[in-house]
Amino acid sequence: MNRPFRSAVEWQSRAILGRHLRVHLKNWHTAMLPPVCEPLVLLLAFGVGLGRQMTALQWEGRSLDYLAYLGPGILAYTAFMTSFFQSLFSAFMRMRYQKAWEGQLTTQVRLEHVVWGEALWAASMATAYSVAVCLVLSGFGLAGLLQLHWEWLPVVVPMLFLAALAFSSVGLLFTAVLPSIDHMGLPFFLVIMPVGFASSTYFPLPDVPWVAALAQVNPLHHLAEGLRWLLLAGKPTWHLAWAMGLCGLLLFALLPLDLRLLRRRVFGDV
Amino acid sequence: MTAGVAETPGIEARGLVKTLGGKRVVDGVDLVCHAGEVVGLLGPNGAGKTTTLRLCHGFLRPDAGTVRIAGYDLATSGDDARRALGVCTQDDTFDGDLTVRGNLAQTARYFRPAIPAVSEHIDRLLEQFGLDEFADRRPETLSGGYRRRLMIARAVVHQPKVVFLDEPTTGLDPQARVGVWELVARLRSEGLAVVLTTHYMDEAERLSDRLVVMQWGRIRATGTTRDLLGDVVGEHVVVVPSGNPGADRVEAWVRARGGRPSLVLSDWHLALDAAGLAAFVVAFPDLRYEVRPPTLDDLFLSLAGEERLQ
Numbered sequence: 001m002n003r004p005f006r007s008a009v010e011w012q013s014r015a016i017l018g019r020h021l022r023v024h025l026k027n028w029h030t031a032m033l034p035p036v037c038e039p040l041v042l043l044l045a046f047g048v049g050l051g052r053q054m055t056a057l058q059w060e061g062r063s064l065d066y067l068a069y070l071g072p073g074i075l076a077y078t079a080f081m082t083s084f085f086q087s088l089f090s091a092f093m094r095m096r097y098q099k100a101w102e103g104q105l106t107t108q109v110r111l112e113h114v115v116w117g118e119a120l121w122a123a124s125m126a127t128a129y130s131v132a133v134c135l136v137l138s139g140f141g142l143a144g145l146l147q148l149h150w151e152w153l154p155v156v157v158p159m160l161f162l163a164a165l166a167f168s169s170v171g172l173l174f175t176a177v178l179p180s181i182d183h184m185g186l187p188f189f190l191v192i193m194p195v196g197f198a199s200s201t202y203f204p205l206p207d208v209p210w211v212a213a214l215a216q217v218n219p220l221h222h223l224a225e226g227l228r229w230l231l232l233a234g235k236p237t238w239h240l241a242w243a244m245g246l247c248g249l250l251l252f253a254l255l256p257l258d259l260r261l262l263r264r265r266v267f268g269d270v
Numbered sequence: 271m272t273a274g275v276a277e278t279p280g281i282e283a284r285g286l287v288k289t290l291g292g293k294r295v296v297d298g299v300d301l302v303c304h305a306g307e308v309v310g311l312l313g314p315n316g317a318g319k320t321t322t323l324r325l326c327h328g329f330l331r332p333d334a335g336t337v338r339i340a341g342y343d344l345a346t347s348g349d350d351a352r353r354a355l356g357v358c359t360q361d362d363t364f365d366g367d368l369t370v371r372g373n374l375a376q377t378a379r380y381f382r383p384a385i386p387a388v389s390e391h392i393d394r395l396l397e398q399f400g401l402d403e404f405a406d407r408r409p410e411t412l413s414g415g416y417r418r419r420l421m422i423a424r425a426v427v428h429q430p431k432v433v434f435l436d437e438p439t440t441g442l443d444p445q446a447r448v449g450v451w452e453l454v455a456r457l458r459s460e461g462l463a464v465v466l467t468t469h470y471m472d473e474a475e476r477l478s479d480r481l482v483v484m485q486w487g488r489i490r491a492t493g494t495t496r497d498l499l500g501d502v503v504g505e506h507v508v509v510v511p512s513g514n515p516g517a518d519r520v521e522a523w524v525r526a527r528g529g530r531p532s533l534v535l536s537d538w539h540l541a542l543d544a545a546g547l548a549a550f551v552v553a554f555p556d557l558r559y560e561v562r563p564p565t566l567d568d569l570f571l572s573l574a575g576e577e578r579l580q
Contacts, residue, residue: 018379100365100367102361103377104365107428109380
């Protein structure tokens with residue numbers, strides 16, 4: 001294992017991860033609200049509210065309620081968005097304004113540990129939020145509104161973790177290059193939100209050649225479609241293999257680059 | 271501890287070179303500090319003090335040269351070297367999401383092997399640093415002086431052998447400065463090797479056993495305060511109010527001797543050796559002036575004067 005990836009399993013990265021968890025748990029009562037309320041509101045507003053106004057939706061030759069279509073989509077969307085929020089917004093605040101990174105770096109913790117700590121934390125939060133979404137979805141199941149193949153959950157959770165880890169490497173790339181917090185809107189509204197919505201999460205993609213071609217290299221599209229097949233039909237598909245492959249590629253390509261750019265940013269050196 | 275280990279300097283940096291943005295900001299610097307010693311690193315702004323410290327604690331990698339902390343090479347045994355080192359940066363870099371006690375406890379978790387009975391150790395540290403009554407408060411609610419205390423306490427929470435204090439009293443009121451001085455004296459008495467940078471001459475004189483003066487990225491002079499002033503400034507400083515009758519000839523006289531008088535407010539300050547002073551007395555029998563021993567302020571003014579001429 002080369003150097004940047006070996007650091008992920010060293011004790012210092014776990015110490016940073018532990019720090020984030022400790023701070024988060026101190027505010028657990030407020031921290032619990034977003035992961036539970038956001039999917040609940042979205043599923044009620046779109047899945048139930050909007051879904052009731054719609055005729056059944058066509059997906060892969062099947063007729064589906066919009067709520068059923070949306071459920072797995074929101075799961076993928078949550079992993080994606082939570083990972084970005086943590087690796088971009090929260091990590092940027094800790095690096096730039098709180099100077100917490102600089103304090104950590106005066107110890108046995110090195111920059112690669114700080115960066116891995118942020119990435120692992122973003123992925124852990126994204127996974128925890130996704131599990132909260134699963135709880136909300138199971139509530140809809142109990143109410144008789146949605147039937148999902150929950151026996152695949154042990155496969156779903158690690159896949160969401162890996163995907164979120166890969167997304168965090170994109171978030172950290174923005175953290176490395178954005179000049180100030182005022183520029184945070186650029187990646188968020190120009191990249192993250194459009195990709196988040198236009199990836200078979202909230203609606204099926206239109207049958208247009210260039211859209212279909214783009215979707216083939218979009219890990220979020222494959223993740224959403226793969227989870228949909230798995231949870232609605234109980235069927236593992238090549239979408240999941242593609243999603244994991246693309247996520248692995250993102251991680252291996254971007255994390256060493258993140259480290260290089262952040263080293264220059266934090267230390268003023270290469 | 272064996273005699274061999276005891277003799278290992280807390281920090282030993284040799285031949286440090288660093289170029290940043292195309293400029294050589296550190297150019298062949300040696301820095302040694304032994305256990306129980308305080309070394310003051312001085313120099314005008316931009317002399318390379320902070321870059322030297324950053325090279326010594328691993329924030330920057332030197333282009334050339336080696337840094338050994340408690341005998342461990344920072345480049346090859348980084349983990350051991352960092353375990354023996356505590357750093358108090360110029361800016362407050364504590365963790366704003368944690369309390370004062372939480373900051374110390376969390377920082378202790380960033381070191382291995384961990385210190386035994388860490389909770390009791392932190393209680394003792396809070397008491398020693400006068401932070402016990404603020405233990406459960408957020409650092410940003412503390413006054414500047416107490417924030418600095420927290421920064422220094424954090425730098426030594428893992429019981430290092432060497433501690434770097436980068437301008438530990440900048441921006442503090444006089445009372446808080448004295449508080450920090452007492453802490454530095456305590457660290458020395460506990461056998462730590464302390465390297466500090468400062469702009470305050472009285473502080474450097476009072477705290478340091480040895481001074482290292484930097485200029486343009488190089489060591490300009492090193493030694494005790496007294497040795498150093500003699501080497502760089504001269505043995506005597508003559509102060510001539512520029513309004514005094516005859517003072518207008520003083521500048522020309524000094525320049526004719528190859529010296530550089532500095533004008534501070536409306537006084538000429540002339541650094542002279544014994545022979546120079548004797549010549550001055552003969553040259554200006556009717557002039558009113560004051561002769562005093564040189565201080566580190568004169569040293570700084572002298573270095574700053576050289577810098578302007580560059």
